[in-house]
Amino acid sequence: MKGTIWPSEWSIVHDLITGLPMRQLTNYLAHSYHLYFTNDGWVDGGRKVLFGSERANASNLFCLDLGSGEIRQLTDYRDGKTNFQNAYVNPNGGEVYFTREAHIVALDLDSLAERTVYEAPNGYGLGNVSCTADGRLICFSLKEDLSDRIRTSLGAGYVGFEETARAKPHCQIVAVPAAGGEARVLHEERCWIGHVNASPTQPELLSFCHEGPWDLVDHRIWCLNIKTGDVWRIRDSGDRVFVGHEYWHADGVRIGYHGYTESLDNADGKFIGSVRYDNTGREEESFPFQNMHIHSNNAELIVGDGQQTSAYHGEQRQDTIRLWKKIGGRLEGPRLLCRHRGSFQSQKVHVHPRFSPDGKHVLFTSDMNGYGNLYLIEVPDFESLPTA
Numbered sequence: 001m002k003g004t005i006w007p008s009e010w011s012i013v014h015d016l017i018t019g020l021p022m023r024q025l026t027n028y029l030a031h032s033y034h035l036y037f038t039n040d041g042w043v044d045g046g047r048k049v050l051f052g053s054e055r056a057n058a059s060n061l062f063c064l065d066l067g068s069g070e071i072r073q074l075t076d077y078r079d080g081k082t083n084f085q086n087a088y089v090n091p092n093g094g095e096v097y098f099t100r101e102a103h104i105v106a107l108d109l110d111s112l113a114e115r116t117v118y119e120a121p122n123g124y125g126l127g128n129v130s131c132t133a134d135g136r137l138i139c140f141s142l143k144e145d146l147s148d149r150i151r152t153s154l155g156a157g158y159v160g161f162e163e164t165a166r167a168k169p170h171c172q173i174v175a176v177p178a179a180g181g182e183a184r185v186l187h188e189e190r191c192w193i194g195h196v197n198a199s200p201t202q203p204e205l206l207s208f209c210h211e212g213p214w215d216l217v218d219h220r221i222w223c224l225n226i227k228t229g230d231v232w233r234i235r236d237s238g239d240r241v242f243v244g245h246e247y248w249h250a251d252g253v254r255i256g257y258h259g260y261t262e263s264l265d266n267a268d269g270k271f272i273g274s275v276r277y278d279n280t281g282r283e284e285e286s287f288p289f290q291n292m293h294i295h296s297n298n299a300e301l302i303v304g305d306g307q308q309t310s311a312y313h314g315e316q317r318q319d320t321i322r323l324w325k326k327i328g329g330r331l332e333g334p335r336l337l338c339r340h341r342g343s344f345q346s347q348k349v350h351v352h353p354r355f356s357p358d359g360k361h362v363l364f365t366s367d368m369n370g371y372g373n374l375y376l377i378e379v380p381d382f383e384s385l386p387t388a
Contacts, residue, residue, distance in 0.1 A: 002076045002112045006062075008069025015338040015377075017320070018386060022338060022377045025064055026071075030054040031372035032062075033365045036128070037295050037352040038197050038247045039088050043109060046357050050074075050096065051374055052084030052348070061087060061098065061107070064374070074112055085348060086128040090178060091200065092135035097178075099126045104138065106178070118176045118183055130196050132226070133252060134203040137175045139186070139226075141193045141208065144169035165192050165212025173208060173224065187224055187231055191217075201252025205277055207234065214242035214259070221246045221257060223277050235275050235282065243273070250297040250357070253277060258294045258304070272324065272331065274299050285331035289322065292344065295354045300326045301382075303362050305340060305351035321353050321364060325382045335385035338377055341368035348372055355379075 009027040014020065026032040032053040035041035041050040048063050061074040061084045075082070077100075087098040095106050097117070104118040104126065120126050120142060127141030146169055171193035176183040187193075187208075194211035204227045210217040220243055221234035234255055235243055243259030256274040272294060273284035283299055291304035302324040319341050322334035342351040342365070349372040353364040360379055365372050 002073060004073040006071035006073065009071070010069040017336055017339050020338060020377060020380065022375050025049075025069070025374040025376055026051070026053065027373060028053065028055045029371060030057070031348050031367070032374055033085060033348045033372050034352065034354070034363055034374050035087055036085050037293050037354045038195070039086065039130075040200070040357070041087070041089065041363075042357055043089060043093060049363065049374075050087060050089065052087070054080065059084060061096070063109070066376075074107060074109070075114075088129050088131055088138075090131050090135045091133055095178070097129045097131065097138055099129060099140075102126065104129055104140065104176070106138075115180075117178070117180060118174075124172075127194055128196060130198040130206065131178065132175075132198045132203045132206070133201050136178055136203070137198075137226070138178050139173065139175045139196050139198055139206055141196045142172045142174055143192065143194075144171065162213055162216065165216055168192065173206075175226065186226055186229065195246065197246070197248060199248055199252040199277070200250060202277070204228075205252070207246055207248065207255060207277075209244065209246065214244050220244045221255065223255075232279075234277070234279065235273065236279070245293050247295060249274065249299070254281070254299065256294065256296055256299075256302070258291055272302060272304075285324075287324070287331075287334065289334055292350065293352055295352075297355050297357070297359050301355075301359060301379075302331070303337070303353045303355060304334070305342070305353050305364065321351070321362065321377075323379070323382060323385065333382075333387075335382055335387060337362065337379070337385060340364060340366045340375075342366040 011024045012021050034051050058078050059080045059082050063072045082100040089096045102120040103116050106115050106117050123145050124142045129140040168190045170190050172188040173186045174183050192211040195209040197207045199205040207223050209220050219233050223234050224231050240262040243257045246257045254274045258272045260270045271284045271286045275282040294304040296302040306320045320339050321337045324331050324333035340351045349367040351364050353362050
């Protein structure tokens with residue numbers, strides 16, 4: 001129940017390749033997972049981290065003390081109808097927001113009191129939530145409900161993913177005051193809108209995407225000025241260039257991404273990049289490695305997770321978390337940090353590596369032992385890590 005303190009579940013495991021110690025933060029016979037990689041789940045000055053868990057046969061939100069390992073239960077739901085992977089902490093630190101069926105719920109992180117701040121209209125479903133840098137607005141997407149026409153299971157296997165993108169559902173980006181009040185539509189179009197992410201420093205800016213297979217959508221990454229309503233493309237892709245998995249750098253000015261191209265100018269076909277919200281200062285480097293996601297606090301040090309490949313190959317260096325570092329103006333790497341051994345079976349057990357706010361640790365989820373659990377590994381000196 002709310003407020004229950006679970007004892008520490010910590011253990012130390014050593015990576016199979018680098019030998020580095022990894023702290024397994026959770027250990028329960030059910031999936032536990034950290035927040036989506038675009039969402040900063042660290043609270044209390046980085047001393048605690050939020051996570052979702054399905055322990056006791058229900059989905060609830062928890063807070064783990066990184067000093068003691070103790071876990072505090074924050075919600076008390078008895079079902080699996082709540083999405084905590086997309087929970088978002090108000091930058092002011094007092095509340096966290098999450099979706100529960102047709103509702104957006106605000107949870108006070110101290111008192112654990114809950115209040116409903118928004119209810120989706122009939123015929124629409126909620127996308128992810130975000131919060132502007134000044135803590136005043138909760139922003140999210142609404143998508144036309146197509147369940148009567150398209151069978152979907154997007155969280156487990158992307159069933160209906162391409163069909164939904166092709167159907168071009170009516171979507172809106174909506175903002176509602178965090179303190180309560182009337183919602184207003186910021187943008188709408190007949191195209192699947194997802195990944196609404198507010199800049200962590202610029203209250204008027206948020207990014208969003210046209211969701212779907214990257215080679216199918218007209219353009220993936222977009223930016224919106226909340227004050228003016230202006231919308232523009234980020235990293236205009238050109239012909240046969242595909243980018244995505246966008247996220248804001250900690251400065252709230254640059255947007256990171258990765259992608260691939262069929263251009264003959266890039267023999268490896270894959271690249272990592274970032275660009276300012278006004279499309280200036282673009283930096284990109286090619287690299288011969290398949291990532292599912294990347295994350296960084298800046299353009300200097302980047303972490304990526306590797307996509308699972310066939311176990312029959314027996315290659316020890318598959319399924320690894322790798323680092324790239326800018327040295328002398330060039331992105332060097334990758335270097336191997338650890339092997340994650342994640343299955344990517346469903347969204348909740350995607351690895352989604354993310355740096356801690358100070359950049360000293362990488363947090364990730366892995367079901368290497370059968371159930372999803374949180375792992376934390378310290379980032380050592382880059383040159384000490386083995387090359388790919």
